[in-house]
Amino acid sequence: METDPLVARDDASSKHHQPRNLGVLSASSLIFNKMIGTGVFSTPSLIYASTGSLGISLILWILGGIFSLTGISVYLEFGLAIPKSGGEYHYLQRVYRKxxxxxxxxxxxxxxLVGFSSGNCLAFGQYLLFALGSQEPSDWNSRLIALAVLTLVCLLHAFKPAWGTRLGDILGVVKIGVLVLIIAGGIAALRMKDLPGLQNFEHFFANDGFGGSLYDYSVALLNIIYSYKGWENANYVLSEVHNPSRTLSIAGPLAVGATTILYVAVNLAYFAAIPKADIASSGVIVAGLFFRNVFGLTFGQRILPMLILLSNLGNILAVSFAQARVNQELGREGLLPYSDFWASTTNGSPAAGLLLHWIVSAIVLIAPPPGPAYQFIIDLYAYPGAWINVLVGAGLIYLHLHSVVEQWGAQYTDSVHFHSHDIINFVFLASNLFVVIVPFIPPPSSTVLAPGYPYYLVPLVGSLTLLLGVPYWFWLKSRIVHP
Structure with missing residues (x-):
């Protein structure tokens, strides 16, 4: 049997490995904190405006959860066969060897290049200023706050890693508490005479006179899939997960299943408390309308931003925690200049990996001019990852077709193996192909997006970002030391 040099070689940097001390709660929190960001507080209006039907909107939210569960299944098979930090790095290298x-x-x-925390950091700054009474937060004030919170989070993970993990666990619980509060408010709204209540559920699947085209549905589903992004986060830190077979098998499905139920229930709460016309026109403040209608003006405009602010902080903690481990793993494999430095561990933490994450995120925060240029960069954050998922899904299908997975026990690990069903793998591949192809399809009414950029610019630049790996490979391949 051919030996894979990346796996069979001695891990010379094993001295950098952190202890496996992340249990089910911490692994679940990593997933919760990355998945539950601002999406469920802002996108339901867009979904309804695109579909023109509350019932169809709800079905699409359920589909988003199903697609995420297929991703968990695919990543469980890879993750339990190769229980190392780095996520897709190991999975892709296992399949695409030449x-x-x-x-x-x-x-x-x-x-x-696009694994930054800038978007959530900026949202933190904007919501903090809004909660403090600023109706039109200054762009640079928001950026300075964003840079400060990014710095504090990276320092916390670097010098007090146990505190960072504990705070992430707490914020994961807080996020669930916020969603439960919304659900409880939705139940209360059913008994309030001045709110729509059950009226919005009449003719639930009928079109309300707008949206509903195939393109509209595709845009809605695309935004929902992005709202579920983050289900793979625990796979990036598997070297620090205690008993990966048990922990990931529980944490992954638990986090995604619970998030799906919460997302669906939160949307039902919105439907019960907000008139249809207001849902369609509310944009990103749909959660603000909900809290104002149910709990009053003060709570909706002051307390809600603070709750969303905590949600953003949880995202920043989760993304920086996982990203630093990926950076460290890339250093261990000799793929970064000065790899020994990036692979190093300080105070039980990948401080150098956190520094690299801080540098990239800080540049993205500071460099772009105000206006649509910044929004373009934020939109670019999620797209390339969908291409990586396509490669992972296609890779697992290839391994199954060639019965290669039977070799994993001997070559990779003696851990308990998990087999993702072929139908699930095909659904995962198809859903991600949908995500990467749809943005290239011209809108029926206009070829220019609101910020002033052509509709195809984000997917085009996102795809080209991945292709930058080709010239980097030509530069790097002569520097790789083969075993």
Whole structure:
């Protein structure tokens, strides 16, 4: 049997490995904190405006959860066979072996260049200023707050890693509490005479006179899939997960299943408390309308931003925690210049990996001019990851078709194995192909997006970002030391 040099070689940097001390709660929190961001507080209006039907909107939210569960299944098989930090790096290298290291360089460019926390940090700054009474937060004030919170989070993870993990666990519970509060408010709204209540559920699946085209449905589903993004987060830190077979098998499905139920229930709460016309026109403040209608003006305009602010903080903690481990793993594999430095561990934490994450995120925060240029960069955050998922899904299908997975026990690990069903793998692949192809389809009414950029610019630049891995590979391949 051919030996994979990336796996069979001695891990010379094993001295950098952190202890496996992340249990089910911490792994679940990593997933919760990345999945539950601002999406469920802002996108339901867009989904309803696109579909024109509350019932169809709800079905699409359920589909988003199903697609995420297929992703969990695919990543469980890879993760339990290769229980190492780095996530897709190891999975892609297992499948796409020739040319050697090319796929690793493509993954590296995606993780380094667009694996930033800038979007959530900026949202933190905007919501903090709004909660403090600023109706039109200054762009640079928001950025300075964003840079400060990014710095504090990275310092916390670097010098007090146990505190960072504990705070992430707490914020994961807080996020669930916020969603439960919304659900409880929705139940209360059914008994309030001045709110729509059950009236919105009449003719639930009928079109209300707008949206409903195939393109509208595709845009709605695309935004929902992005709202579920983050289900793979625990796979990036598996070297620190205690008993990966048990922990990931519980944490992954638990987090995604619970998030799906919460998302559906929260949307039902919105439907019960907000008139249809207001849902369609509310944009990103749909949650604000909900809290104002149910709990009053003060709570909706002051307390809600603070709750969403905590949600953003949880995202920043989860993304920076996982991203630093991926950066460290890339250093261990010799794929970064000065790899020993990036692979190092300080105070039980990948401080150098956190520094790299801080540098990229800070540049993205500071460099772009105000206006649509910044929004373009934020929109670019999620797209390349869908291409990586396509490669992972296609890779697992290939391994199944060639019965290669039977070799995993001997070559990779003696852990308990998990087999993802072929139908699930095909659904995962199809859903991600949908995500990468739809943005290239011209809108029926206009070819220019609201910020002034062509509709195809984000998917085009996102795809080209991955291709930057090719020239990087040409530069790096002569520097790789083969065993």
């Amino acid at each position: 040319p050697q290291f090319l796929i690793s360089c493509i993954f590296l460019t995606q993780m380094i």
